[in-house]
Amino acid sequence: MKKERLMTPGPTQVPEESLLTLARQVTHHRTPQFESLFEKTRRATAELLRTEGEVFFITGSGTASMETALMNVVAPGETILVLSSGKFSERWAEMGEVFGAKVVTCAVPWGEPFRPEQVADLLRAHPETAAVFGTLTETSTGVRHPIAELGRAVRENSDALFVVDGISGIGADRFEMDAWSVDLAVIGSQKALMGISGGGFVAVAPRAWEKIEKTPRRGFYFDLLKYRKSAQARTTPFTPAKSILEGLAVNLDAILGEGIENVWRRTALLAEATRAGIDAIGLARTTSSPADSMTAVFFPEEAAFDPKRFMSEIHERFGVKFAAGQGPWKGKIFRMAHFGLIDEFDILGTLGAIELALHFAGRPVEPGKGAAAAQRVFLRESKAFSSEN
Amino acid sequence: MKKERLMTPGPTQVPEESLLTLARQVTHHRTPQFESLFEKTRRATAELLRTEGEVFFITGSGTASMETALMNVVAPGETILVLSSGKFSERWAEMGEVFGAKVVTCAVPWGEPFRPEQVADLLRAHPETAAVFGTLTETSTGVRHPIAELGRAVRENSDALFVVDGISGIGADRFEMDAWSVDLAVIGSQKALMGISGGGFVAVAPRAWEKIEKTPRRGFYFDLLKYRKSAQARTTPFTPAKSILEGLAVNLDAILGEGIENVWRRTALLAEATRAGIDAIGLARTTSSPADSMTAVFFPEEAAFDPKRFMSEIHERFGVKFAAGQGPWKGKIFRMAHFGLIDEFDILGTLGAIELALHFAGRPVEPGKGAAAAQRVFLRESKAFSSEN
Numbered sequence: 001m002k003k004e005r006l007m008t009p010g011p012t013q014v015p016e017e018s019l020l021t022l023a024r025q026v027t028h029h030r031t032p033q034f035e036s037l038f039e040k041t042r043r044a045t046a047e048l049l050r051t052e053g054e055v056f057f058i059t060g061s062g063t064a065s066m067e068t069a070l071m072n073v074v075a076p077g078e079t080i081l082v083l084s085s086g087k088f089s090e091r092w093a094e095m096g097e098v099f100g101a102k103v104v105t106c107a108v109p110w111g112e113p114f115r116p117e118q119v120a121d122l123l124r125a126h127p128e129t130a131a132v133f134g135t136l137t138e139t140s141t142g143v144r145h146p147i148a149e150l151g152r153a154v155r156e157n158s159d160a161l162f163v164v165d166g167i168s169g170i171g172a173d174r175f176e177m178d179a180w181s182v183d184l185a186v187i188g189s190q191k192a193l194m195g196i197s198g199g200g201f202v203a204v205a206p207r208a209w210e211k212i213e214k215t216p217r218r219g220f221y222f223d224l225l226k227y228r229k230s231a232q233a234r235t236t237p238f239t240p241a242k243s244i245l246e247g248l249a250v251n252l253d254a255i256l257g258e259g260i261e262n263v264w265r266r267t268a269l270l271a272e273a274t275r276a277g278i279d280a281i282g283l284a285r286t287t288s289s290p291a292d293s294m295t296a297v298f299f300p301e302e303a304a305f306d307p308k309r310f311m312s313e314i315h316e317r318f319g320v321k322f323a324a325g326q327g328p329w330k331g332k333i334f335r336m337a338h339f340g341l342i343d344e345f346d347i348l349g350t351l352g353a354i355e356l357a358l359h360f361a362g363r364p365v366e367p368g369k370g371a372a373a374a375q376r377v378f379l380r381e382s383k384a385f386s387s388e389n
Numbered sequence: 390m391k392k393e394r395l396m397t398p399g400p401t402q403v404p405e406e407s408l409l410t411l412a413r414q415v416t417h418h419r420t421p422q423f424e425s426l427f428e429k430t431r432r433a434t435a436e437l438l439r440t441e442g443e444v445f446f447i448t449g450s451g452t453a454s455m456e457t458a459l460m461n462v463v464a465p466g467e468t469i470l471v472l473s474s475g476k477f478s479e480r481w482a483e484m485g486e487v488f489g490a491k492v493v494t495c496a497v498p499w500g501e502p503f504r505p506e507q508v509a510d511l512l513r514a515h516p517e518t519a520a521v522f523g524t525l526t527e528t529s530t531g532v533r534h535p536i537a538e539l540g541r542a543v544r545e546n547s548d549a550l551f552v553v554d555g556i557s558g559i560g561a562d563r564f565e566m567d568a569w570s571v572d573l574a575v576i577g578s579q580k581a582l583m584g585i586s587g588g589g590f591v592a593v594a595p596r597a598w599e600k601i602e603k604t605p606r607r608g609f610y611f612d613l614l615k616y617r618k619s620a621q622a623r624t625t626p627f628t629p630a631k632s633i634l635e636g637l638a639v640n641l642d643a644i645l646g647e648g649i650e651n652v653w654r655r656t657a658l659l660a661e662a663t664r665a666g667i668d669a670i671g672l673a674r675t676t677s678s679p680a681d682s683m684t685a686v687f688f689p690e691e692a693a694f695d696p697k698r699f700m701s702e703i704h705e706r707f708g709v710k711f712a713a714g715q716g717p718w719k720g721k722i723f724r725m726a727h728f729g730l731i732d733e734f735d736i737l738g739t740l741g742a743i744e745l746a747l748h749f750a751g752r753p754v755e756p757g758k759g760a761a762a763a764q765r766v767f768l769r770e771s772k773a774f775s776s777e778n
Contacts (some may be wrong), residue, residue: 023412198630241587
């Protein structure tokens with residue numbers, strides 16, 4: 001009878017309305033019904049991304065959508081600039097090397113955001129750069145990067161395309177593809193879109209097609225020209241994970257029904273309350289440029305504290321599933337989401353559970369400080385809303 | 390209140406027990422529970438394939454699993470031999486060309502199976518061949534190829550690896566990976582395994598690893614060495630479509646519970662009954678080497694007959710969804726499955742619906758001949774079973 005509370009920054013809780021569509025008997029994907037689903041989700045994702053460009057559904061993990069974006073705009077031997085700030089942005093560099101690109105890395109320490117001047121300087125030093133690869137929110141560190149400013153730096157200092165991994169950020173943290181000069185953007189199904197894992201979207205701005213058409217090796221499964229051609233007939237070039245798309249259609253309806261500005265505002269409030277709670281508990285957060293989609297928190301450094309015990313206590317006693325640290329931060333941080341279905345109640349419960357799990361793992365706490373700080377944030381906002389009405 | 394009868398050779402009907410797992414709330418994939426699921430499905434698919442090799446779950450369409458198999462064993466400039474007999478086997482050649490292989494094609498007319506001597510001759514003429522790409526059952530034509538004999542021809546006449554697309558056949562038509570000298574085999578989630586679309590498996594025989602390790606460009610998402618490394622920790626290198634795998638685990642339990650020999654026998658009987666019914670109706674089948682998984686049937690050639698009307702009548706009146714013809718056979722054939730959940734009742738209803746739809750589309754029929762012929766096959770087998778008991 002144990003309740004699970006999935007608080008990881010992907011996969012995330014899936015709405016019941018969406019889950020129930022998955023239990024319906026399968027129908028074929030070469031049908032007018034699928035064409036409607038295809039068109040509906042295409043329009044919805046373009047609206048979500050604020051782009052006039054085209055959006056393609058890719059059946060595969062988020063990494064498959066990243067690879068689609070990269071393979072289609074980079075020829076072997078070309079120079080790419082990777083903005084590297086954690087495990088997932090490093091993946092752009094690993095992938096670029098696998099496909100024979102000359103990878104120039106613009107690195108910041110884990111936990112720090114990029115400064116636009118860094119990127120501008122590197123682009124002036126490497127005018128041959130074909131594409132710049134960035135990340136909206138780095139899931140391994142909890143950092144949000146200033147994509148608007150970075151997009152301007154790219155556009156003003158080069159002809160390079162700007163490709164952004166928005167897998168864990170888009171739908172939670174503000175993102176405006178066209179206004180921010182982003183040429184290709186990547187979304188995952190199992191993050192703020194609240195779907196099951198196994199799907200993603202690649203959005204392509206009109207400006208990017210010239211380069212894509214010239215790219216000599218676009219692969220087969222990941223070839224965006226195949227996806228563009230099929231999209232004219234409102235379908236996919238290969239058998240799509242139709243069930244995933246059906247679930248996402250329900251969620252996109254809910255997101256756009258609420259209004260993406262409202263979703264961003266709601267997510268930002270949950271993020272602020274979470275940060276206030278973590279600060280009140282006395283834990284250190286990983287960054288001064290936090291994402292709204294998630295919060296990453298350092299474990300206490302005291303010798304008496306047992307991080308593994310913390311992770312197991314909070315899961316075993318309270319059903320709360322956090323993500324652990326990766327790479328250099330393995331065993332040093334925990335990461336929690338506050339996007340999608342997660343609400344004020346979840347944040348209050350989670351902050352309480354964190355305090356108790358800290359206690360059981362060797363760090364004494366004063367009960368209630370975390371939730372109290374979060375409540376004050378909610379209360380302030382509630383007052384603000386009341387005075388507006 | 391219309392009932393849908395999905396009779397296409399993929400996607401196919403998904404068992405209720407499996408669909409209901411999809412409606413459960415999502416849990417994380419980096420957990421002991423996922424490791425159990427991973428291990429269970431790995432063992433089950435290896436048993437299904439009759440291999441001592443390793444089997445990897447790939448999140449993506451069947452084509453993604455095909456590309457995984459191809460990219461990992463073929464270096465640009467190497468020669469591959471593609472056994473080309475329809476739309477899906479032609480895909481091996483298209484894919485090989487995209488990745489820079491020298492493609493030698495062994496072609497048979499649509500509807501015909503390969504003869505082992507053809508393959509042996511070509512391999513002796515091209516001793517440099519790195520890999521041979523075949524297909525167990527060609528979904529565009531309904532042909533089953535003699536993989537056991539082809540595997541022997543490959544092994545006896547070259548050092549090439551033998552890669553088999555078993556997407557639409559494995560789990561329905563007999564397949565014995567190790568005994569038949571198959572080095573890599575590909576399965577899809579939405580065919581005889583009765584899952585939802587979006588997943589596949591690539592099986593790798595021990596003999597293939599030496600070549601895989603030497604292949605210079607294995608890609609990133611499709612790199613089998615990443616999958617092998619992660620498998621040691623009972624997980625996947627990238628976020629898997631866990632829901633798809635959970636549904637498949639239920640189905641694999643059912644398949645192996647029944648016994649794969651029994652599943653093959655049952656499927657063969659449905660296939661035989663279907664063929665007897667089609668013959669009795671007076672329609673021509675596409676091949677003398679038919680798959681057990683599906684039957685492909687030519688439309689009557691009379692001017693008065695309207696194939697589009699047939700396809701819409703059978704779907705609109707009876708809810709029966711068939712697959713249409715592809716490539717040169719577009720508008721000339723229909724294709725129906727008899728694998729997975731499809732049973733005797735479905736075959737009888739479908740044969741009756743075919744007769745009525747033929748009538749409405751301009752081809753007079755004598756009602757009941759198709760079902761009668763199928764019933765006689767079931768009756769014969771029923772007697773055989775009774776006498777055994």
